[in-house]
Amino acid sequence: MIQIKNLNHFYGRFHSLKNINATIPPGSITGLIGQNGAGKSTLLKILAGFLVPASGEVVVDGLSYIEEPLKVRSRIGYMPETPYLYREMRVGEYLDFVGKLKGLSSQVRRTECERLTEHCGLTKIYNKLIGSLSKGNRQRAALAQALMGKPRVLLLDEPTSALDPAQIIEIRQLIESQKGQGSVLMSSHVLSEISQICDHIIFINSGEVRYEGEPSKIMGSLETLFQGAIKGARVAPSSG
């Protein structure tokens, strides 16, 4: 579980995240939706440990990021929006490298590499240079490195962006297979994607959480939420 309490972040003078309070339930797939520039990637980067908030707290499985940064990082798998991986490495070599950085023993790394190769469909590209992979295969490799070590929290920043429809379906299936194995927080600005696979939603606009809850309660209003966001208004969820 992730608890976000009164989180604030600034890019210079620009207040990018304003008193964010949210909870990502354990075992769920939570969708973080909002327009471009709403603060989704910023929030994910804070949760991944790349950015430090100006104020507020992030608690992952009862561990505070400020007090126990290493322990929290060991529980997190992060896939950035544009997964730039080390182009000169081969896929299998890269997964092993990530496993070493995550402190996994050689036996566990071997097992994990075999599991992730099969799970993420990397068998045919296991010995290929990352620099020679297509976008879709790079996304798979990026997802695999995030899953290395079976993290309790998976952070995915726009995991299906710039993929073709077939690749989107494959990545969605991979994400759905993580349900129940930990908390998944994935960001997207594609409503249909979020509504299909997420069982919890956080809608963020202009750095503020405008809605948090079950997607079924606002299914009919998701578009309205976006339109309301454009106009800068809060939109109440529908009762149906």
Add this chain to the structure above:
Amino acid sequence: MKKVCVIAWREWKVFFETPFAMVILTLFLVLSGTYFYAAVDKYLTLANPSEDVRAVEGLNVTVHLVIPFLRDLVNVFIFIVPLMTMRSFSEERKLFTYDLLVSYPLRPWEILMGKYLGALTLVLALLVFSLIYPAVVIWKGEPYLPQIFTTYLGYTLFLLFLVAAGIVASLFTENQIVAAIITYAVIFCSVVISWLAHVATAPWDQVFAHFLFLAHLESFRNGLIFMGDIVAYLTTTFFILVLGWLKIRQHFVR
């Protein structure tokens, strides 16, 4: 320490699996070879006096061949090391792989020392390779070995400092060229400080003398080991690495 070695190993891999290694090695061999040829040619000219060339009293292979060559060799390292260190963090930041690196359960010092040790071992490997030139002189002549040893000790300390400067410079910019320029600027500052050390009054002349990164090498080349020179290099290297650690630590603390 294991994670430090993993990061350092990756630096070696990147260096040798890209054309960059060929460029650097070629540059090193061409420049050092040219300097060595010039030193040998000059020595042979002095050793065979003619009407145009006066005989040199006390001509010996250490003072008139090995040390002048090693004095020029340091210029090769000053030119090449910033080129080897410029991509260390700059490329990662530009390609956003730095984001992933910081998200892994790594301490700031592990990230920094992994990069530093990776680059340092590569540079020291070049220094070891350069021993081939004194080895040729040893084969054909009788140079004073302790003086060669102290010179290489001094160069090792100097390279500890120079690699640290290059690595930390690459932390502050996404542009590799800017990172290299910052490193060259650090050496240039040493030249400026040497002027200040000459014109300043006590005790400031002693303070500025501490930062004469190139001048400290002279005593090593003369076969002398002064604790002050060793401390100067080690403390400056430590200070620079602490600066780098603080920069990386920004991702870990408010």
